[in-house]
Amino acid sequence: MSEFVKPEEIIVDNFVLRPIPATKEYAQMIYDIFVADTETFRHWFHGGMWKSADEVLAYYQNKAKNDEPRWKYAMYGIFKDGELLGEIGLSGIDTRNQTGQIGYWLKKSARGAGIVDKLIPAIEKLGFETLNLRKIDISCDTDNVASRRHAEKNGYMLEGVNRERDLWHDGSIHSTSMFGKLRSEWNNK
Ligand SMILES: CC(C)(COP(=O)(O)OP(=O)(O)OC[C@H]1O[C@@H](n2cnc3c(N)ncnc32)[C@H](O)[C@@H]1OP(=O)(O)O)[C@@H](O)C(=O)NCCC(=O)NCCS
Incomplete structure (x- = not known):
């Protein structure tokens, strides 16, 4: 499989999943969300926070x-x-190798309500069924307890720790915990 078609929209209960439009309005919204909570988003942006809404816009346009x-x-x-x-x-969907990686972020006010856990099964269905992946990974900073919990609670196996893999923009050194789930381990919810 060399190409794949992404669904335009995925609906799970009251949540609608659709690509974030690459517009100035959304770029500004995302910039504001991240800048308001740099402490948590440092795990997402260990290379350094967005510098401007224009940078966010360029990322989504790309x-x-x-x-x-x-x-x-x-x-x-x-x-x-x-x-x-x-x-x-x-992200990182490799159609030849049939692998991909789950990623997620939530704005502060949406956390603690189980939203990511509710949506992970839909993303697994997208990966294992629609995109025919063999394996899905979740990689997160070893200190990112909230993200690690999602991997553990959703049945991902800790396959290893990539020690001191990342040098963050602030000079600190971090390890990455690598979790994985095989299609044969997926219970197709
Ligand atoms: C990762 C993220 C989406 C999690 O938000 P969430 O889905 O609402 O998750 P919660 O805040 O409910 O935390 C999940 C679990 O971790 C636990 N947890 C969170 N922070 C914790 C901490 N500092 N110490 C111990 N446990 C913690 C929660 O109690 C919860 O446990 P439970 O599921 O047993 O109830 C959110 O923190 C985020 O957007 N972070 C920034 C982006 C990011 O790091 N993405 C992942 C990159 S790999």
Whole structure:
């Protein structure tokens, strides 16, 4: 399989997943969400926080062009009643190798309500069924307890720790915990 078609929209209960539009309005919204909570988003942006809404816009415009030839994304904004709460989906999709990686973020006010746990099964269905992946990974900073909990609670196996893999923009050194789930371990919810 060399190409794949991303669903335009995925609906789970009251949540609508659809790509975040690459517009100035959304870029500013995302910039504001991240800047308001740099302490948590440092795990997402260990290379350094967004410098401006224009930088966010360029990132989403680039993604909208459908990625690089080999590595692909199927990331979705999480909307409830029209409000953008965060983003979840697959990145680093390697269609030859049939692998991909789940990623997610939520704005502060949307946390602690189990939203990511509710949506992970839909993203697994997208990966294992629609995109025919063999394996899905979740990699997170070893100190990112909230993210690690999602991997553990959703049945991902800790396959190893990539020690001192990342040098963050603030000079600190961090390890990455690598979790994985095989299609044969997926219980197709
Ligand atoms: C990762 C993220 C989406 C989690 O938000 P959430 O889905 O609402 O998750 P919660 O805040 O409910 O935390 C999940 C679990 O971790 C636990 N947890 C969170 N922070 C914790 C901490 N500092 N110490 C111990 N446990 C913690 C919660 O109690 C919860 O446990 P439970 O599921 O047993 O109830 C959110 O923190 C975020 O957007 N972070 C920034 C982006 C990011 O790091 N993305 C992941 C990159 S790999």
